[in-house]
Amino acid sequence: MAKKRSLPDDSILEFLTKSDSEDEDFDADSEEDVSDCEEESAESTHLQNISASSSNDTSNEVEELATKRRKTTSKGIDWFSGDFTPKIHNFDSSSSGCKAALSASSPIRSFFEVFFSTDLVTLISEETNRFFEYTMEISSEVTVSRIKTWRYTTPEEIYSFLAITLLMPRVKKLSLHEYWTKDILMKTPIFGDLMTRDRYLSILRMLHFSDNRESNQGDRLFKIRPVVDHLRAAFKNNLVPFKNLCIDESLMLFKGRLFFKQFIPSKRSRFGIKTFVICDCETGFILDFVVYTGAKSDIVEQHADLGKSGDIVSTLMHTYLDKGHTLYVDNWYSSPALFCWLHDRATNACGTVRRSRRDMPRMEEKLKKGELRFRSSEKLLALKWCDKREVWMLSTCHSAGVIETTKKDRQTGVVTKKPECIVDYNRFMGAVDKADMMLSSIESVRKSLKWYKKFFFPLG
Template sequence: MSDASESSFDYNSDLLSISSIDTNYDLSSWDDLSSADGSESKYPEEAADDVEVPWVKEGIPRPNFPFTSDPGIKVPDISLDNILEIFELFMDHHLTNLVVKETNRYANQFIIKNYENIRPRSRVRAWSQTDANEIKTFLGLLLLQSVCVKPSYEMYFSKRESIETPFFSKVMTERKFALICKFLYFSNNNEIDENTSQRKLFKIKPVLDHLQKRFMEVYIPEQNISIDESLLGWKGRLTWKQYIPSKRKRFGIKLFILAESSTGYTYNFLIYTGADTNYGDSFASEPLSARVVLELSNNILDKGYCLFLDNYYTSVDLAEKLSMRRTDCVGTMRLNRKGIPKELKEKKLEHGEAYALFRKKIMLLKYKDKKEIVMISTLHDNQFVEKTKRGKVMKKPVVIEHYNNKMGGVDLTDNMLHFYAMSRTHLKKYYRKIFLHFLDITVLNSYILYKKLGGRKSRLNFVIDLAEKLIEKYGRDKNCNAGRRSKTKNASRLMEKHFPSVIPSTAHKKKPTKRCVVCREKGKRKEIIYWCESCKTGLCAAPCFGLYHS
């Protein structure tokens, strides 16, 4: 999270431009910089490697590294009109078939293992092998449930008139939906190795690996990116559950996210699982906070990107390492970090005053607002920018204003994921919670690509259209309106006009009959040929018809 005070990131705009900020110098590398009067550089190359370069009060220009990446969508011939095609760039046939295979395997393992304990009338005995079309239809229903929110899955298939949503029963039976929810699985239990460091994420790892790869292959982010932590709410038993009081849901599974600053596109991620977290092998010797940054940004180093970080990650050492990899960084700093000069720590400032020190491409700036803020940057100087707030003109360092505008990529993602989320608060299995969360991220990334292509639909309409496309393409053709009629009387029976009539004949029966619902409540079994056509309920012509509708 951003530590700079008075953060002004606008979630409704792609970028907040600052006209007075100019960091695009026509210089290729700070190694070749010279002083303005043409004299030798303030940091001569002949300085010995083991001699520490001192901090000075005046710095030389620090240009952006040349941006050599090629941002944008990297999939040719993608159609704006086919939003299902965009979604299936991530949730492709390979991932769908993996889910189908492991779900069927787990269901068979469960039934064989617990066969003797399964009750004779348990719905588990009705399990039948699922397929790719059924899983895609299942995902479509989950998307609709993120828009039409109800307290439980069962209520979507309820026949109770006041809360009925008949579309769900037409697409899939409640029994099949519940069974898929129960047996949804993503790995083979027979292949788990308890001695590996990946055992905690073993049940969801194939899905994470696939989505992580596709997120990086399908789209290349723009120059400004942010790295921050996110928290997936979880209060169940989990040894690597985290408590972060600054987050909205305080308890949960911690994720490190690299996202595009302007859109919130999730490009890379890591899931924290405690001491055996798999950070990767490229920077194993680095401190933990620096290692997270370097591993997440490994694919985009040496290309002129600018990373925006909070004070959990930043350090002078990390800024130097990123500079050597031709990558800029801007972030808040903690005063107790190693490498901060004593002069900066002890400097006393008045309100609105700033003090900066420079070394090579790095600037450390201390600014006093409501409290003292320390910033580190490899591309800013200690200039101020004027800003009008509540009709009052005030000055603020350029580096703080730029940081506030560009740091919110991960916060933007979290904010958008809060709406239309498929992941429920109360789930018994953590790996299903993670799966649904990353499915939400996949849908959000798909929407960001849709907007990049020029799409004009709102996110709500995008989610609904995507759900309808999935059900239309992969749903069953026949009507699945099945299940028992609700035992609760229809509320409309008291508010509309009703008339008794003879039950019409069908292809199977010339004189069909029904049980009278009023007599049934009295413990009597009475077959009659009359019903209320509006309520679709069997009733004796008298007196039951009048009693039911009063």
């Protein structure tokens, strides 16, 4: 077997000198922490000892240690082990809050009309009447006989229909017919006072939001497009958000047949229609949403470097860029490329991240519970912290420091400390889940094979 060629002493010294000079240039603008300085000092001393007595074995060790020192440098971003001082974009909260001219004394209907305006309800009324006419044209005599008692609806009647629908989850019964029962033990007179049972069921059957004669086959949300567009605009225009925002997925339960139905095991519903939602963390208000319909989802921005998840973030954040907001996202969205792009658009970002993401630094150390390691770049902090398992975080607005929490260790009684970025992430990231929890508590007993009707009611 051929022997490995060893480097001469002068070559080793030249290699070491070059390596050290490169490291000095690389970390010129950073202040390294004490532990990293000690590690590099020990490493440098060890390399000098090796250079004093070079041999086949020592030359291999030199190459191995030099390779180890370069492991934190990825192809796209230069990472170093020094302290990270974030450049936080400032946010002006003076204009944050509700834009609608409402007060505590305003009628309840005024709050509802902020989102379901007279224009939208009039459109629903017209499309419902038009759908009846369309049904009469294409239906058989048997079907026509079932709806021959139909009379044209009005916007005021649609408001009453929506009021009854919103009240039903608060007065839960086993079937729709029970809301109009005359049984003394079960009756709720308000439903009969607002609308008769047969009329409610008739409107529910004819309820429609678009004209079938102008069907757009390329738009998978055609059946409910006017409602979606109107509500997205209403959400954006009626609240100026506060500093902290979050983006997450929401799943509306639906088990019928639908091309873009999704299965997410971690969600409460598991099967349903998925939407990407951006929320204001302080109020829990939904600012915007994108319904997932496959490759034809309503994603406006296209950035080759950010990927599909980055395009969703750029679409939802389009109105809120360059204002100093702080965005919290989970590991499906987070990436160094996205966070750098947000930082360049004067937006702070923080979130969990997958260690395999492109341009993430390598941190191979095995950590014990409570320990952390981090790497820094010009704009980013990548942190690995061990709790019950290892958690990877990425942030442009946090340092690597730890802070005390309100929890204590059960065995020792010592106050638990966590990295600041993880504490803030846990605090602000749950706004979308809270919105889902509120919707799940007001589910009605309606069952419909029409997916657009099923999707419409939670929007109300």
